[in-house]
Amino acid sequence: MNTQIELPVIGSLPEESCLRPFWSVMIPAYRPDAGYLRQALESVLQQAPGPEQMQIEVVDDCSSDAAQMENHLIGCL
16 A cells, blocks of 8 residues: 655745744753753853854643643743
């Protein structure tokens, strides 16, 4: 059985329509230890050029307790 999946087309945004960060950091996480997550975020923030030029994303890979992940991130702010 050969089933093809049709992927959606994602168009680019016009340059004048949005401000884009100078750099982005993505941190993948699965049931992260709060201390390690805090260390990773602090390390990134020490190198930060400023909030208007950066973007940090923590990507949760299906941790069983999403509320715990949110609490870790709130604790890092």
